[in-house]
Amino acid sequence: MDILNAVVAVLNFVVIPATAYGAQLALGALGVTLIYGILRFSNFAHGDTMAFGTAATILATWGLQALGVSLGPLPTALLALPVGIAVTALVVLATDRAVYRFYRVQKAVPIIFVMASVGVMFLMNGFTRLLIGVDEHRFADGARFIINVRDFRDMTGLSEGLAFKTTQGLSILMAIIVVWILFWFLNRTRSGKAMRAFSDNEDLALLSGIDPEKVVRMTWIIAAGLATIAGTLYGLDKAFKPFNYFQILLPIFAAAIVGGLGNPVGAIAGGFLVAFSEIAITYPWRKIAGYLFPDWQPDGLLQLLGTEYKFAVSFVILIVVLLFRPTGLFRGKSV
Amino acid sequence: MKKLLIATAVTALSAGMVSAEEIKLGTSLGFTGPLESMAPDMQKGAELAVKEISDSGKFLDGSTVSLVQGDSTCADAAAATATVERLITAEGVKGIIGGMCSGEAIASLENVAVPNGIVMISPSATSPALSTIEDNGLFFRTSPSDARQGEVMADIIMEKGIENVAVTYTNNDYGKGLAESFEAAFTEKGGTITTNSAHEDGKADYSAEVAALSAAGGDALVVAGYVDQGGSGVVRAALDTGAFDTFVFPDGMVGQALVDNFGEEIEGSFGQNPAAEGEGRDIYVKMAEEAGYDGTGAFSAESYDAAALILLGMAAAGSSDPAEYKEKIMDIANEPGEKILPGELGKALDILSEGGDIDYVGATSVEFVEPGESAGIYREVSFTGGEMEVVGYR
Numbered sequence: 037m038d039i040l041n042a043v044v045a046v047l048n049f050v051v052i053p054a055t056a057y058g059a060q061l062a063l064g065a066l067g068v069t070l071i072y073g074i075l076r077f078s079n080f081a082h083g084d085t086m087a088f089g090t091a092a093t094i095l096a097t098w099g100l101q102a103l104g105v106s107l108g109p110l111p112t113a114l115l116a117l118p119v120g121i122a123v124t125a126l127v128v129l130a131t132d133r134a135v136y137r138f139y140r141v142q143k144a145v146p147i148i149f150v151m152a153s154v155g156v157m158f159l160m161n162g163f164t165r166l167l168i169g170v171d172e173h174r175f176a177d178g179a180r181f182i183i184n185v186r187d188f189r190d191m192t193g194l195s196e197g198l199a200f201k202t203t204q205g206l207s208i209l210m211a212i213i214v215v216w217i218l219f220w221f222l223n224r225t226r227s228g229k230a231m232r233a234f235s236d237n238e239d240l241a242l243l244s245g246i247d248p249e250k251v252v253r254m255t256w257i258i259a260a261g262l263a264t265i266a267g268t269l270y271g272l273d274k275a276f277k278p279f280n281y282f283q284i285l286l287p288i289f290a291a292a293i294v295g296g297l298g299n300p301v302g303a304i305a306g307g308f309l310v311a312f313s314e315i316a317i318t319y320p321w322r323k324i325a326g327y328l329f330p331d332w333q334p335d336g337l338l339q340l341l342g343t344e345y346k347f348a349v350s351f352v353i354l355i356v357v358l359l360f361r362p363t364g365l366f367r368g369k370s371v
Numbered sequence: 372m373k374k375l376l377i378a379t380a381v382t383a384l385s386a387g388m389v390s391a392e393e394i395k396l397g398t399s400l401g402f403t404g405p406l407e408s409m410a411p412d413m414q415k416g417a418e419l420a421v422k423e424i425s426d427s428g429k430f431l432d433g434s435t436v437s438l439v440q441g442d443s444t445c446a447d448a449a450a451a452t453a454t455v456e457r458l459i460t461a462e463g464v465k466g467i468i469g470g471m472c473s474g475e476a477i478a479s480l481e482n483v484a485v486p487n488g489i490v491m492i493s494p495s496a497t498s499p500a501l502s503t504i505e506d507n508g509l510f511f512r513t514s515p516s517d518a519r520q521g522e523v524m525a526d527i528i529m530e531k532g533i534e535n536v537a538v539t540y541t542n543n544d545y546g547k548g549l550a551e552s553f554e555a556a557f558t559e560k561g562g563t564i565t566t567n568s569a570h571e572d573g574k575a576d577y578s579a580e581v582a583a584l585s586a587a588g589g590d591a592l593v594v595a596g597y598v599d600q601g602g603s604g605v606v607r608a609a610l611d612t613g614a615f616d617t618f619v620f621p622d623g624m625v626g627q628a629l630v631d632n633f634g635e636e637i638e639g640s641f642g643q644n645p646a647a648e649g650e651g652r653d654i655y656v657k658m659a660e661e662a663g664y665d666g667t668g669a670f671s672a673e674s675y676d677a678a679a680l681i682l683l684g685m686a687a688a689g690s691s692d693p694a695e696y697k698e699k700i701m702d703i704a705n706e707p708g709e710k711i712l713p714g715e716l717g718k719a720l721d722i723l724s725e726g727g728d729i730d731y732v733g734a735t736s737v738e739f740v741e742p743g744e745s746a747g748i749y750r751e752v753s754f755t756g757g758e759m760e761v762v763g764y765r
Binding site: 048049050053172180181184185186188189197198199201270273274275276277279280314315318319320321322323337338339342343344346 | 566568569571573574575576578579580582583585586587588604611612613
């Protein structure tokens with residue numbers, strides 16, 4: 037029984053939250069890695085693109101709610117997602133037209149693009165706040181739980197409870213679907229193949245008649261879609277607040293770099309690695325130890341790092357990977 | 372020309388004959404910042420008391436009083452210090468109602484008010500650190516120290532038969548002070564604190580914090596945070612993961628927003644916040660209504676009392692010099708003497724001018740303990756069936 041309790045506690049406090057968070061990070065990191073692979077720069081504006089996309093989705097959700105539309109147990113935001121993605125794609129294409137194309141024509145070095153993206157980040161930052169304000173919004177409606185703690189306890193008779201939120205289930209499911217579509221697109225369709233060819237060797241791709249501007253547009257649209265979905269899932273699961281999307285940029289970059297920038301499989305693996313490390317390292321294992329070794333009662337919490345230092349985990353992972361394997365676990369392009 | 376000379380002479384003469392002065396008081400409240408929604412009703416409270424005294428015509432030989440408004444921002448100690456500096460040196464105020472938040476109040480008291488010898492009465496700074504601060508007898512507060520709230524909360528929890536609690540507090544002067552005073556009181560009464568850890572406000576997700584609290588265990592969770600901030604986030608995550616069912620809410624959490632956020636999910640939880648009951652409060656709320664603002668707003672009544680105490684102190688000392696009237700404030704706030712309710716400030720001035728004693732009760736049943744702070748009456752509340760119920764006062 038105690039072993040079961042330990043398993044349930046680990047599931048409840050580590051595995052489920054980390055898997056949902058990992059799925060959200062993976063989607064974010066995919067967007068970063070795609071832009072890095074094809075446009076060849078680290079897009080610092082990605083976090084704020086996520087915030088903008090989520091804000092647009094929230095506004096559309098409110099519109100739908102006002103019309104009385106709902107998805108039953110699922111959040112209405114899912115219906116609003118296409119609107120959010122479309123608006124974000126337009127904005128992102130506009131920034132490309134206004135900012136990045138100028139440097140592309142000049143064949144500027146990547147660091148210039150990175151700096152330009154920092155500028156775009158601050159603009160998006162302000163734009164999002166103008167659109168929806170700085171306050172926190174919770175926009176998850178529908179059923180809160182797939183499994184809730186009290187029911188689980190009554191059902192199993194265990195002393196530990198297990199909660200599985202709808203938004204967590206949704207994050208994982210959506211991530212699987214989106215990743216499947218993305219890989220099918222990249223590997224099976226003509227446009228996807230063109231994008232991969234452009235990523236592998238730009239000059240060869242140009243020689244074989246691929247329209248670079250079209251590839252660039254496709255990339256931005258897909259990145260905007262990924263950012264909006266990732267941002268909306270994160271906002272549904274936790275809460276939407278523009279500032280939080282600025283902070284989530286660090287774990288997203290850590291995930292993309294750990295996996296190997298430019299490598300989509302790496303971005304997914306990196307997302308889960310960062311999420312599990314963040315949560316497992318800041319989780320106090322005392323209760324689990326108590327279940328597994330009833331005779332041993334440690335004084336401390338068996339917590340490697342205080343929860344305040346959660347973001348430090350991403351930094352440490354980044355530094356270690358950059359020191360020992362600069363191309364990442366899955367061999368992306370070197371940074 | 373001759374007429375003008377005469378006119379000037381007459382004016383000069385008449386001005387010289389009147390011994391009344393024009394006395395200025397300042398408010399240093401957070402009109403911008405995290406508590407900006409509370410500040411306007413506090414300012415109105417102070418204005419009401421000032422107007423009542425000034426209009427009575429019986430104050431210091433017919434002196435008039437005016438109030439200068441200053442923004443303490445609540446969060447930025449440097450801005451608050453600059454505001455108080457301006458009030459004292461440029462405006463020449465004789466007393467200050469403020470600061471609003473503990474950190475900012477400490478900074479402006481130490482850096483400006485004490486060096487300049489100006490009395491400050493804070494309506495709302497509750498950090499225990501202000502009880503022991505070196506203030507030359509210049510600082511008072513009409514709100515109780517959180518050290519007192521720690522005691523009250525420990526008593527309530529003990530009476531419910533709960534002996535193990537986890538504590539989480541918002542990482543600032545308020546949260547830390549309250550958590551520490553509660554820990555001291557609770558362990559002294561024989562309870563056990565399983566963990567006492569901070570949470571940062573404004574995060575998206577508090578599941579990691581809650582996981583740590585849950586691992587430490589405890590029969591209830593004390594949430595010394597803000598209801599519009601991380602406090603509610605912690606409660607949400609604790610309910611979602613089933614880490615805690617029973618919560619204890621101190622003053623930063625008790626409010627309608629808590630009921631709106633959680634409804635029946637916090638069934639069986641309880642808490643307390645400073646709120647005086649009684650005749651004085653009822654009268655004050657009615658007076659505020661007539662003046663066109665909400666007198667039940669947090670710390671509004673305390674602001675009225677703070678302004679009234681400064682001015683009655685001056686009347687008792689017969690002087691607007693802070694060095695003289697600071698000695699009188701404890702006397703007028705406490706027994707013996709005629710009880711003074713809100714709206715009776717004119718009567719108080721009469722008694723004082725005849726050399727009598729008053730016991731200022733005011734809107735918040737003011738009763739000062741050393742070193743010049745409210746003894747504190749708390750309202751105990753419980754949450755049942757999605758409603759907040761007042762259980763009693765202590």
